[in-house]
Amino acid sequence: MVRNSSFKSKTYLLCILLVAVLLPVGCKKKAEQTLRVGANVWPGYESLYLARHLGYYNGKPIKLIEYPSATKVIFEYRSNKIDVAALTMDEAFLLAQYEKDFKIVLVMDVSNGGDAIVSKDIKKLADIKGKRVGVEDSALGSYMLTRALEKAGLQWADIVKVPLKFNEHEKAYNEDFVDVIVTFEPVKSTLAMAGANILFDSGKIPGEIIDVLIARKSALAHNKSAVRDLINGWSNAVEYIKEKPEKAVGIMALHERVTAGQFLKSLKGLRLPDMEENRRLFSNKRETLLARTRRLCDIMVKNNLLKQPVDPNTLLNDSFLLE
Numbered sequence: 001m002v003r004n005s006s007f008k009s010k011t012y013l014l015c016i017l018l019v020a021v022l023l024p025v026g027c028k029k030k031a032e033q034t035l036r037v038g039a040n041v042w043p044g045y046e047s048l049y050l051a052r053h054l055g056y057y058n059g060k061p062i063k064l065i066e067y068p069s070a071t072k073v074i075f076e077y078r079s080n081k082i083d084v085a086a087l088t089m090d091e092a093f094l095l096a097q098y099e100k101d102f103k104i105v106l107v108m109d110v111s112n113g114g115d116a117i118v119s120k121d122i123k124k125l126a127d128i129k130g131k132r133v134g135v136e137d138s139a140l141g142s143y144m145l146t147r148a149l150e151k152a153g154l155q156w157a158d159i160v161k162v163p164l165k166f167n168e169h170e171k172a173y174n175e176d177f178v179d180v181i182v183t184f185e186p187v188k189s190t191l192a193m194a195g196a197n198i199l200f201d202s203g204k205i206p207g208e209i210i211d212v213l214i215a216r217k218s219a220l221a222h223n224k225s226a227v228r229d230l231i232n233g234w235s236n237a238v239e240y241i242k243e244k245p246e247k248a249v250g251i252m253a254l255h256e257r258v259t260a261g262q263f264l265k266s267l268k269g270l271r272l273p274d275m276e277e278n279r280r281l282f283s284n285k286r287e288t289l290l291a292r293t294r295r296l297c298d299i300m301v302k303n304n305l306l307k308q309p310v311d312p313n314t315l316l317n318d319s320f321l322l323e
Contacts, residue, residue: 111201134172
C-alpha cells in the first residue's frame with residue numbers, strides 16, 4: 001500500500017510538472033510577422049512615411065522600406081522580399097500577368113499633373129520626333145510615353161529611347177544627356193523651376209494614372225491586423241495633412257529632401273483620396289474605379305503594354321476600407 005501510494009504521488013507530481021512546462025507553450029500567442037511595405041520616392045506615398053513619423057506605427061509589426069525606383073519595388077515583391085507594395089495601377093496590371101497572389105486594398109493618390117514629359121529646349125510635344133527620350137524601364141514610364149506619342153501622332157519608332165533610372169533624371173537633364181525626360185515628382189517640379197518646358201503631363205489624361213497599395217494574399221490571410229494598422233495609420237496621416245497642412249508639408253518635404261515650397265507645389269498635381277473617397281471608389285454601385293481601370297487596361301492592351309487583358313474586378317479588395 002505504501003509503495004503504491006508513493007508511486008501514485010510521484011505520478012501525480014510528474015503530471016503537474018508536465019502541465020506546468022507545456023501550458024505556457026500551448027497558451028503562448030504566436031508572434032506576429034513583420035509586414036514589409038515597399039515604395040519608391042513619390043509625394044503620393046509620403047502619407048505612409050508621415051504616419052511612421054507621427055508614431056502611428058509605433059509598436060506595430062510594420063516595416064517601411066524605400067527603394068530608388070518602381071522597377072526595384074516590383075523586383076523585390078516578385079523576390080518575396082516585401083509583402084505590400086505601392087505601385088501605379090498600370091504597374092499592378094503588369095505584375096498581375098506574372099503574379100496572381102495579390103489584391104489592391106487602397107487608392108493612395110490620383111495624379112493630375114504629377115507625372116510629366118519635360119524638355120530643356122523643345123517646346124512642342126510633336127517636336128520630340130527623332131529626339132533622345134530618357135525614360136525609366138517601368139510600366140508607368142512606358143505608359144506615359146505611349147499616351148504622349150498618341151497625342152502627338154507619333155510612334156515609338158519615331159524617337160530614340162534612352163533608359164534612365166529615376167535618380168538619374170535630374171543629372172541627365174542638366175548635362176544634356178537626353179533631349180526629353182519622362183519623369184515625375186519631385187523631380188518634375190525641380191526641373192520646371194529650372195526652366196524646363198512641360199510638354200505633356202498626367203493632367204492631360206485625367207484619372208488614368210492612379211497609385212494603389214497592393215498586398216500579398218498570404219499577408220491578408222495571416223497578418224490581417226498589421227494590414228489593418230497600416231491602412232489606419234495611412235488614413236490618420238491623410239487627415240493630419242488636411243488638419244495641419246503646414247506641419248505635414250514640412251515633415252514630408254524633409255523626408256523627400258526638398259523645400260516645403262517645392263513639395264507643396266508637387267502636391268498640387270495630386271489628389272489624395274481619404275478613407276471615405278476610397279470607399280466610394282471601390283463601390284460596386286458606382287463602379288468609379290472599375291470604369292477607370294478597365295479603360296486603362298484597354299489602352300495598355302491596344303499599345304502592347306499588356307500581353308492580355310486583366311480583369312480589375314478580380315484584383316480589388318475593399319474589406320479593410322469597409323471595416
